[in-house]
Amino acid sequence: MMRQFLAIATLGLTTVFTTPAIAQDGSSFAMILPTLTHTDPLSMMLDDRESQEAERPRRASRRGVAFDMGQQRPAPDMSSLRYAPSKARRSANLATFITKTRAADPKGAADLRKLFAEGDFIEKIGALVAPQGLRIDNVADAYALWWITAWQAAHGTNDTPSRAVLGAVRQQAANAVVATGEIAHASDAQKQELAEALWVQSALIDGAVEQAKRDPSRLRAIGDAVRQGAQGMGLNLDAIDLTSQGFVPVGVGQNDAPATTPEPGSAAPYGALALAAGGMGIGGFLMLRQRRG
Numbered sequence: 001m002m003r004q005f006l007a008i009a010t011l012g013l014t015t016v017f018t019t020p021a022i023a024q025d026g027s028s029f030a031m032i033l034p035t036l037t038h039t040d041p042l043s044m045m046l047d048d049r050e051s052q053e054a055e056r057p058r059r060a061s062r063r064g065v066a067f068d069m070g071q072q073r074p075a076p077d078m079s080s081l082r083y084a085p086s087k088a089r090r091s092a093n094l095a096t097f098i099t100k101t102r103a104a105d106p107k108g109a110a111d112l113r114k115l116f117a118e119g120d121f122i123e124k125i126g127a128l129v130a131p132q133g134l135r136i137d138n139v140a141d142a143y144a145l146w147w148i149t150a151w152q153a154a155h156g157t158n159d160t161p162s163r164a165v166l167g168a169v170r171q172q173a174a175n176a177v178v179a180t181g182e183i184a185h186a187s188d189a190q191k192q193e194l195a196e197a198l199w200v201q202s203a204l205i206d207g208a209v210e211q212a213k214r215d216p217s218r219l220r221a222i223g224d225a226v227r228q229g230a231q232g233m234g235l236n237l238d239a240i241d242l243t244s245q246g247f248v249p250v251g252v253g254q255n256d257a258p259a260t261t262p263e264p265g266s267a268a269p270y271g272a273l274a275l276a277a278g279g280m281g282i283g284g285f286l287m288l289r290q291r292r293g
Contacts, residue, residue: 081140081177083191090122093196125199132166139183139191142198144173147247149202154227154237156219158209161242168246 094116102109115121126136134141148169152158161169177183183191205226212218230237240247 078174078178080183081138081174082135083137083139083188083195085122085137085192086188087120089189089192090120090196093193094121094200097197097200121203122196122199125203132160132163134166134170136199137192137195139195139198140174140177141170142195142202143177144170146198146202147173148242149205150226150230150235151237151240151242151247153205153209154223154230156209156223158206162244164244165242165246168244169242172246 094112098109098113098116101112122136129136129141129145134145136142144166148161148166149158183194186194205222208222209219212222227237239250241250
C-alpha cells in the first residue's frame with residue numbers, strides 16, 4: 001500500500017519473514033493472518049472486545065437483525081470517526097500486542113518489542129500517510145488503509161494507489177463506520193484501540209509483501225494467508241476489484257456503479273463491499289466472527 005512502510009515496518013522484523021525455519025513451519029504469518037490464528041494485532045483486539053461484549057446483552061445488530069430500512073435516521077455525524085489519541089493508551093495497546101504475540105510467536109514478539117522501542121510507531125505511520133490525506137486519529141482512515149493493504153496483498157502487490165482510488169475507499173470506509181452505532185458510541189479508548197490495531201496490521205502486511213517480492217512462492221503464500229484471514233471475517237477479497245470508484249464487485253466496470261447495495265446484516269457474495277455499503281464496521285467484524293465460531 002505505502003512502500004515507505006518498509007522503512008519502519010521491516011527493519012525490526014526481518015527475521016520474522018525471512019528465517020528459513022520459520023518460513024517452513026508457517027509461524028511467520030502469526031502477526032499478519034487474521035482470525036484463523038487470532039495472533040495478529042487486529043484479531044487480538046477483536047477477541048478482547050468479544051469477551052467484553054459477552055458480559056453484556058447483545059444488541060439487535062449483533063444478532064444479525066437487519067436495520068429497519070424505513071426508519072428515518074439522522075444525517076451521519078462524521079465527527080464520530082475521530083478520537084483524541086492518548087500516548088499512555090498507545091503504549092498500553094502496543095504492549096498488549098507484544099504480550100499476546102509472545103504466546104504464539106516469541107521471536108516475532110521480540111522483534112515487535114524492538115521495533116516499537118525505536119520510537120512512536122503509530123506517529124511514524126501517521127507521518128507517512130498524511131500526504132495521502134489520511135489521519136492517524138481517524139478510525140475510518142485506518143480501516144481504509146487496512147482494507148486496501150489486505151486486498152493488494154491477496155493480489156501480490158503493495159503499490160501506492162492514486163489519490164482518487166484512496167479517496168474513494170476512504171469515503172466507503174467512512175460511510176461504513178459512521179453507519180455503525182458501535183463506533184459512533186465508542187469511547188476514545190476503544191476507537192484508538194481499533195485504529196491502532198488496523199495501522200499496525202497494515203504495516204506488518206505491507207512489510208511482508210515488500211520482502212517477498214523477489215520470491216513468488218513466498219508472495220503467494222502471504223497473499224493466501226491474508227486472503228484466508230479476510231475470508232474468516234466474511235471479506236472475499238477475490239470477489240471485489242479496486243477501482244477509481246473504490247471497491248466494486250468483480251465484473252463492474254470502472255465507470256459503473258454497483259447495481260444493488262446489500263442491506264445491513266444480509267449475506268452478500270462480495271463481503272468486503274457489503275461490509276462498507278452495509279455499514280457493519282466493528283459490530284460487523286464481531287458479528288461475522290461470532291457466526292463463524
